Amino acid sequence: MLRRLVSFLLLLAIAAALFVAVYPQGLGFQREYVVAQAVAFRGALAAVAVVLTIVFLFAGIVIRPLRRFLAAVAVLLVVFAAVTGGVVVERGLGGTKFRAKDAGDxxxxxxxxxxxxxxxxxxxxxxxxxxxxxxxxxxxxxxxxxxxxxxxxxxxxxxxxxxxxxxxxxxxxxxxxxxxxxxxxxxxxxxxxxxxxxxxxxxxxxxxxxxxxxxxxxxxxxxxxxxxxxxxxxxxxxxxxxxxxxxxxxxxxxxxxxxxxxxxxxxxxxxxxxxxxxxxxxxxxxxxxxxxxxxxxxxxxxxxxxxxxxxxxxxxxxxxxxxxxxxxxxxxxxxx
Known part of the structure; x- marks a missing residue:
């Protein structure tokens, strides 16, 4: 019972941290130290989350007693990577077209x-x-x-x-x-x-x-x-x-x-x-x-x-x- 409670609290803490990294402005943290530095690199965060997902899935195979916990962390990381990566894609990955320049441009x-x-x-x-x-x-x-x-x-x-x-x-x-x-x-x-x-x-x-x-x-x-x-x-x-x-x-x-x-x-x-x-x-x-x-x-x-x-x-x-x-x-x- 205690083990399950500890696992739940850890997952809750990880989920909260990932939420802040995805949407800090929702809590007014976007200009706070550490959070400001982290959210600046959304693409890098998404890439790191993908790598950590693989690590946690592999660890779950090796460490059988922690399989469920590690799998749950991996799921949170997948969701985080998808959402924060989606923000980057939604904002745009490089429009390069220019309209012909007019006199007033x-x-x-x-x-x-x-x-x-x-x-x-x-x-x-x-x-x-x-x-x-x-x-x-x-x-x-x-x-x-x-x-x-x-x-x-x-x-x-x-x-x-x-x-x-x-x-x-x-x-x-x-x-x-x-x-x-x-x-x-x-x-x-x-x-x-x-x-x-x-x-x-x-x-x-x-x-x-x-x-x-x-x-x-x-x-x-x-x-x-x-x-x-x-x-x-x-x-x-x-x-x-x-x-x-x-x-x-x-x-x-x-x-x-x-x-x-x-x-x-x-x-x-x-x-x-x-x-x-x-x-x-x-x-x-x-x-x-x-x-x-x-x-x-x-x-x-x-x-x-x-x-x-x-x-x-x-x-x-x-x-x-x-x-x-x-x-x-x-x-x-x-x-x-």
Whole structure:
């Protein structure tokens, strides 16, 4: 009797833990330490669950007295793998189609360059090949961004460079934004509140007619900075509370983490995720040394309802370029 009770309680605890890993937002745990790190890697969790299922089934054959208990654990793991893997599939494994670009469309490229590791030439080449009008470059110093702009200018592409640096000790403390002259003149907000540990650039059109453009970089959810990470995400949600805004960069968060910070159809505030709209929100963007299905999709392009997504993809061709993040590119079409 005692053995059965212990087995039941263990199974109940395992089931509860798996439920939290599948649907942490159901209990409000999506931004809690450990849970936040685990749910970021849904694809990896599903793969681990499949492996553990095989291990527990084999153990049940070998350890006969524990056969029922181990079989029950295996069933829980199968259900967990199916559900969490299903979430990844439902969010999309890689829509790559782009509608032919119209005159009013805006192409947005975001790439955390890990201190400009790919080099200015590689960044400029990618920006040119994707026909980017907006280039968000977290962890990129002004000197590198200026070099990128200079190389693009040689190709007939004029960009305004805006960089916010909290200090010069580390390239991670700089975020750069390039905006095409086709969108008009842009200036960076000075003295405005931004993300706490790493900088986020907020650029507004000087004539007041274009979209507000935000190059995003909240701090990562590591143990020492969990409070700052939560604050950063809340700040971004509040920032996107108006109209006509485009946000792009390294959000250090997935759609799971952002749950509760927007409406049902929005990710952060009034901003919607381009990858989700295009069927690519299950594709991992970090790190580049693992397959996209087991990585975490933390790099995003988002926009308010003033824009609809007419193309989006995660770029895997730069996996060996030096950054640990994959670039993402989205084409946005004005809704009016």
């Amino acid at each position: 805006v192409t947005v490229l975001a790439w955390n360059t890990k201190g400009g590791a790919p080099g200015a030439a590689a960044i400029a080449e990618l920006a040119a090949s994707t026909h980017a009008d907006i280039v968000s470059l977290p962890e990129t110093r002004k000197a590198t961004a200026d070099q990128v702009a200079a190389l693009l200018k040689k190709s007939g592409i004029t960009m305004t460079v805006l960089t916010l640096a909290y200090d010069q000790l580390s390239p991670a403390d700089s975020t750069s934004l390039l905006v095409s002259s086709k969108l008009g003149r842009y200036g960076m907000e000075s003295g405005a509140e931004t993300t706490k540990i790493l900088p986020t650039v907020v650029a507004r059109p000087e004539d007041g007619t274009g979209p507000v453009i935000v190059a995003v970089h909240p701090v990562a959810p590591v143990k020492a900075y969990m409070a700052e990470w939560r604050s950063d995400l809340s700040y971004l949600a509040k920032l996107c509370s108006g109209e006509n805004m485009i946000m792009a960069g390294d959000f250090n968060s997935t759609l799971d983490h952002q749950a509760g910070l927007g409406s049902k159809s929005d990710a952060l505030g009034k901003c919607r995720d381009a990858a989700k709209a295009a069927g690519s929100a299950g594709v991992g963007t970090w790190p580049t040394n693992v397959p996209t299905l087991v990585g975490t999709p933390i790099d995003h392009v988002m926009a308010t309802v003033d824009w609809r997504v007419s193309g989006m993809r995660v770029i895997t061709s730069e996996d060996g370029a030096g950054s640990d993040h994959r670039p993402v590119v989205a084409q946005l079409t004005p809704t009016s």
